[in-house]
Amino acid sequence: MNKTVIIYESKYGFTKRYAEWIAEALSCPVFERKKFCPKNLAQYDTIIYGGGIYAGGVSGIRLITENWSLLSDKQVVLFTCGLANPEDPYNISNIRKALSKVLSDDMMRQIGLFHLQGGIDYSRLSFIHKAMMSMLRKMLLKKDESALEKEDRLILKTYGQNLDFADKESIRPLVEYVL
Numbered sequence: 001m002n003k004t005v006i007i008y009e010s011k012y013g014f015t016k017r018y019a020e021w022i023a024e025a026l027s028c029p030v031f032e033r034k035k036f037c038p039k040n041l042a043q044y045d046t047i048i049y050g051g052g053i054y055a056g057g058v059s060g061i062r063l064i065t066e067n068w069s070l071l072s073d074k075q076v077v078l079f080t081c082g083l084a085n086p087e088d089p090y091n092i093s094n095i096r097k098a099l100s101k102v103l104s105d106d107m108m109r110q111i112g113l114f115h116l117q118g119g120i121d122y123s124r125l126s127f128i129h130k131a132m133m134s135m136l137r138k139m140l141l142k143k144d145e146s147a148l149e150k151e152d153r154l155i156l157k158t159y160g161q162n163l164d165f166a167d168k169e170s171i172r173p174l175v176e177y178v179l
């Protein structure tokens, strides 16, 4: 029988929620990256890794890059969880461009990529994350209105709020890909 595992890294719980929904749909175990020993990757046929997006990078993606020798003959799935709406092809293209800087061509070809939308609760952000978002806002406010991307406008319009776009239905394509 195909053995599947889900591993995730989540700072504010959005990726964790998706990881748990996917685990429920696939009836497979789910681990936080920090509690998962990479040598145990060898036990599984399908590895699903999920991480939140921070300044373009995927949290904990080194689990994949640093352990590729254990993964290259397996089915590997990566899901990202960000604020940007994955239904917008422009956002997907940005995420994939950033991923291609950390994943080799082989990894990009082999890994099944999925993008899910999380959220943000400004009142829960760490000091550093608050400062980063405040800097980003200041930078965006200096830009000419016509140069703003859709996601920039979303950040400006909703700055300081509590947003939650997590949607259980959106895991369906990933679950079907693995089954």
Ligand SMILES: Cc1cc2nc3c(=O)[nH]c(=O)nc-3n(C[C@H](O)[C@H](O)[C@H](O)COP(=O)(O)O)c2cc1C
Pocket: 009, 010, 011, 012, 013, 014, 015, 016, 051, 052, 053, 054, 055, 056, 057, 059, 081, 082, 083, 084, 117, 118, 119, 120, 121, 125, 128, 129, 130, 132, 133
């Ligand atoms: C400092 C900071 C930077 C972020 N950068 C991005 C980004 O580049 N792209 C994006 O889509 N979302 C970005 N986000 C939003 C997070 O990806 C979003 O909050 C996600 O749901 C977090 O998932 P987690 O709680 O599982 O870590 C950022 C959030 C913070 C606080």
